[in-house]
Amino acid sequence: xxxxxxxxxxxxxxxxxxxxxxxxxxxxxxxxxxxxxxxxxxxxxxxxxxxxxxxxxxxxxxxxxxxxxxxxxxxxxxxxxxxxxxxxxxxxxxxxxxxxxxxxxxxxxxxxxxxxxxxxxxxxxxxxxxxxxxxxxxxxxxxxxxxxxxxxxxxxxxx
Ligand code: ADP
Numbered sequence: 096x097x098x099x100x101x102x103x104x105x106x107x108x109x110x111x112x113x114x115x116x117x118x119x120x121x122x123x124x125x126x127x128x129x130x131x132x133x134x135x136x137x138x139x140x141x142x143x144x145x146x147x148x149x150x151x152x153x154x155x156x157x158x159x160x161x162x163x164x165x166x167x168x169x170x171x172x173x174x175x176x177x178x179x180x181x182x183x184x185x186x187x188x189x190x191x192x193x194x195x196x197x198x199x200x201x202x203x204x205x206x207x208x209x210x211x212x213x214x215x216x217x218x219x220x221x222x223x224x225x226x227x228x229x230x231x232x233x234x235x236x237x238x239x240x241x242x243x244x245x246x247x248x249x250x251x252x253x254x
Contacts, residue, residue, distance in 0.1 A: 100179040101125035101212075104170045107132050107147050108140040109246045111228060113220035115154060117185040120214055122160050129177060130155065134167040141229055141253055153245050171206040180209055187216045187224070 103121055107114060107130075122128050132147050142150070144165055155161040166173040174182060182202065184195055199211040216223075228241045232250050239247050 098126040098178070099124075100127045100129065100177060101181045101183055102129045102131055102170070102174045102177070102179040103183040104131045104133055104166065106135065106138060106140065106225065107151060108138075108142055108225050108229075109147065109242060109250065110150050110154060111220075111223050111225055111242050111246075112240075113185065113187075113216060113223040115243070116217050116220055117183065117214050118155065118161070121183045122158070124212075125160070125181070127160060127162060128183075129162045129164055129179060131164050131166045131170065131173060133170065134165055142249070146249065150243075150246050150249065154243060169205065171202045171209050174209050175206055182209060182211045184211055184213055185216055186213045187221050 101121060101124060103118060105114065118128065118130060130151055132144060132151070134144055140147070148163055148165060151163045155163065164173075170182065174180075184199075186192060186195060195211075195213065202209060202211060223241055228238050228250075231238050231241075232254065235254075238250060242250065
């Protein structure tokens with residue numbers, strides 16, 4: 096029987112407690128969960144690809160159910176290549192919904208065998224986003240409750 100593989104794509108700039116919550120909940124649904132960092136050149140990021148990989152490795156590198164990868168092509172094409180049938184996305188608020196719906200439809204049009212599975216954010220993380228945390232950092236606010244300690248240290252080094 097083939098393995099049940101899932102893929103959780105994102106920018107992860109940087110990984111937040113909200114992402115980690117989604118990953119932990121998604122892990123139990125699959126034999127293998129790929130966390131895939133999109134190498135999206137049109138998005139300006141605070142952290143390099145290598146730094147983002149390292150932060151995710153720090154968090155999940157010891158878990159044999161998790162693979163961390165970088166993807167420079169369409170996510171659905173990458174998913175097909177690794178044999179993933181399900182794409183995981185997190186939903187925070189209605190503001191996420193429209194964009195995610197559009198993307199899920201487009202992805203299914205391109206690759207009808209791959210479906211998107213949405214996990215609702217846990218209430219304690221519903222307001223969290225990488226961009227908001229970067230904004231707080233910019234004004235020297237306390238980011239320690241939003242990201243793991245090693246990520247907070249890396250963020251402070253960027254100022
Ligand atoms: P992208 O640029 O692809 O949106 P992100 O790294 O911002 O990449 O997010 C990756 C995924 O994680 C998206 O589906 C996003 O909605 C979800 N996500 C981000 N923050 C949270 C959170 N606090 N709770 C639940 N899901 C989240």
